[in-house]
């Protein structure tokens with residue numbers, strides 16, 4: 001860092017709330033998978049704004065479309081029809097096999113709507129105190145209801161009393177799910193991420209997804225799958241649960257859907273599509289013309305450029321290169337425990353906490369994140385090339401080896 005670094009990068013920011021332990025960098029602009037900070041230093045972006053910047057930065061077809069939209073109308077309110085809401089909803093319906101969409105602006109807002117849907121689904125059936133099954137290590141957001149659904153005490157601490165009506169179970173254990181709900185007539189829904197993101201890149205097994213789908217059908221529960229992080233093509237299918245050949249009843253989306261423009265959506269199938277009636281739910285910003293244009297163009301460009309196939313191809317390339325480079329560490333019980341995930345949603349779990357790697361990688365020109373204390377998370381833009389993936393490996397792996405060689 002040179003003398004041009006403004007003081008707010010060095011100390012706690014004087015005027016914004018102290019909510020983030022930030023890396024002392026401010027990004028000024030980007031192109032593709034490359035970003036530059038305000039001092040002109042380049043970085044390779046393997047974080048993608050936390051799985052948000054699907055098309056990378058300054059995309060040559062997204063940017064003109066957004067400029068066109070901004071010059072026409074940014075926001076109009078849901079008092080009126082927004083034609084691109086219908087267009088984007090039709091596209092999401094086509095891609096998901098579900099039927100209807102509610103638009104909002106963030107992931108927690110999509111999940112909050114899903115939780116309301118589940119409760120009203122219960123009330124409509126005469127269940128006065130509906131209960132929803134949620135999972136260990138889950139992350140669903142930071143509103144009071146979604147942090148209550150989240151399976152992380154750090155997120156919940158200091159914000160009690162939590163919202164009631166959640167039953168928590170372990171991942172990938174159908175017998176545990178059956179036992180936790182046995183004889184309980186108040187259960188209305190099962191709610192999880194296909195691949196947990198913040199929880200440490202923890203995938204639900206295909207067989208488990210199919211078993212839960214079947215159980216939900218048998219018991220008339222809603223299957224609600226939070227695809228906020230793992231959805232929108234990141235695993236090589238539009239939605240990660242599609243690898244199991246199942247459909248949820250409710251699917252919250254956000255992060256990658258607008259390539260950086262705030263947007264959220266709840267996609268519902270026949271069992272949940274008509275639960276909300278006028279007056280039950282709404283939002284000021286949700287579905288506004290700018291966000292809708294971003295969603296429409298993001299999906300159009302993803303299709304035109306084959307970005308799902310790219311996620312599979314470059315994800316496999318990245319994973320193979322990491323596995324090769326870290327072969328010795330993967331054999332060492334005190335080294336790398338596992339490389340997991342799908343497509344361009346990969347986690348590298350170390351046998352020790354590794355939060356300091358975020359800063360060390362940034363110093364070497366690579367943006368990553370570490371989640372669940374010991375899991376390096378790679379969720380780059382879906383436009384990443386194999387050569388860029390090689391560059392990620394070339395910067396990251398020596399730093400992992402160096403960290404593992406230090407005494408903890």
Ligand SMILES: *Cc1c(COP(=O)(O)O)cnc(C)c1O
Nearest residue numbers: 106107108139140141197228229
């Ligand atoms: C990020 C995330 C959320 C919360 O999204 P926000 O836009 O930050 O509210 C919810 N669920 C999952 C799976 C996420 O990764």
